[in-house]
């Protein structure tokens with residue numbers, strides 16, 4: 001590699017001081033110390049190269065990340081190196097060093113010769129993995145994730161593509177580009193970075209997220225290991241998100257153990273509180289007796305003592321129930337819950353379907369009808385040339401005790417905005433090469449711009465056309481990582497699903513249900529955190545909205 005420019009290097013979290021010293025003393029750490037052996041793959045931000053230090057025999061992966069132009073963007077990119085450097089666990093990819101040159105960030109890390117789990121799934125060509133192998137891998141994945149959570153970090157992008165195998169068959173979690181450090185209980189982060197296929201219902205539903213969102217993603221990985229397929233298959237983005245929000249997935253092949261079936265079911269609980277934490281899976285869950293043989297001795301011992309410290313059951317000998325909600329309220333929320341699903345359902349239905357809800361009686365149906373008249377539709381645009389551009393806007397209307405508001409999701413590669421509005425909204429989403437503006441106040445004209453100079457070449461399109469683009473959006477893009485922004489206000493985030501502990505996905509599995517399973521339960525190991533503000537997405541979003549308003553003013 002021939003790089004002559006100034007290079008900044010750091011090998012620990014003390015980035016600021018190191019950079020300062022490099023600048024002070026004019027150090028120019030060498031980049032030529034690595035020989036590039038081959039290109040392993042290409043990520044959205046650059047290439048991953050197989051390299052070898054000149055004086056060593058060990059091979060490493062050198063990940064090249066194009067640094068964004070903004071300071072906040074640069075900081076966000078550095079986050080990956082900083083977090084990876086902090087993680088020291090046998091089931092996490094080992095960080096070697098990182099440095100910057102020529103507008104790129106380079107991260108040198110352990111090479112996992114066994115490839116990623118997604119490749120492994122493909123190589124199976126339909127032949128299912130034995131349960132032993134699945135449990136062994138899954139245990140290691142849990143150990144790595146448990147460690148991450150103990151560091152008060154959420155990975156947020158756990159997926160088979162980000163889980164690697166070494167040549168010795170050891171699992172390694174990698175790609176901390178989406179991870180966030182958290183602090184302060186009782187507060188929740190405002191952004192989420194994840195891959196739509198693996199993103200949990202609470203993210204789509206604008207609920208607070210925590211360690212249990214990683215548990216959902218791991219449920220997807222475990223399901224993939226068992227079936228070689230993703231649990232939530234759909235023919236469009238819209239249907240994918242709806243399936244996730246309903247938590248409906250085809251059952252596992254019957255030859256897998258009851259414990260495995262049960263675990264998947266638990267990990268796909270819609271209410272995060274009902275999902276087991278990773279440490280629960282390893283120690284107290286039904287599956288723990290099957291996986292303990294895969295635990296390293298020291299962990300096994302530690303797990304044993306942790307088990308002894310288990311919180312006592314209440315005097316009746318029953319598990320602690322979730323916090324009670326007055327019965328009358330539950331009824332109302334359940335009503336709303338049904339309405340929400342009807343509304344979601346209506347997105348891919350025609351007028352006939354919508355009129356079906358009108359036949360019903362009661363407040364829920366009334367709200368459904370009102371919302372059906374106001375419901376906005378989905379829009380998207382596709383990539384231009386080979387630019388990796390895609391914008392998907394998905395609206396989920398929600399009801400909360402008869403008040404009405406919209407939730408609008410913009411999902412952009414690595415940048416996403418979601419806005420809430422009462423009865424009208426101006427929405428804007430910006431990517432590298434495309435800027436759509438949808439002004440619902442002025443009758444819904446869609447104005448958007450295509451090309452590399454978004455603010456110069458404006459094209460006016462009908463909402464129908466934009467909607468049509470969304471319908472045809474490439475679903476494979478849902479396997480990529482996106483940032484999903486949600487507003488800080490928690491008021492608007494409270495919808496009917498916030499208060500319903502149950503989910504409606506148990507049907508397929510009921511034949512294997514035992515009585516203990518039906519007991520109300522809560523995993524008290526939720527770790528609610530506040531995001532450390534590495535990058536101020538809220539400010540970024542506000543800027544976008546201001547731009548949108550200006551544009552609309554100019555046009556009207």
Ligand SMILES: Nc1ncnc2c1ncn2[C@@H]1O[C@H](COP(=O)(O)OP(=O)(O)OP(=O)(O)O)[C@@H](O)[C@H]1O
Nearest residue numbers: 040041042043044045048061110111112116175481
């Ligand atoms: N430590 C590693 N060992 C072996 N292969 C790796 C390692 N890290 C990444 N890879 C491989 O390199 C390729 C590129 O990975 P990279 O993380 O840069 O991007 P990506 O995961 O494909 O996409 P994204 O940019 O959305 O994260 C992938 O095929 C991945 O399997």
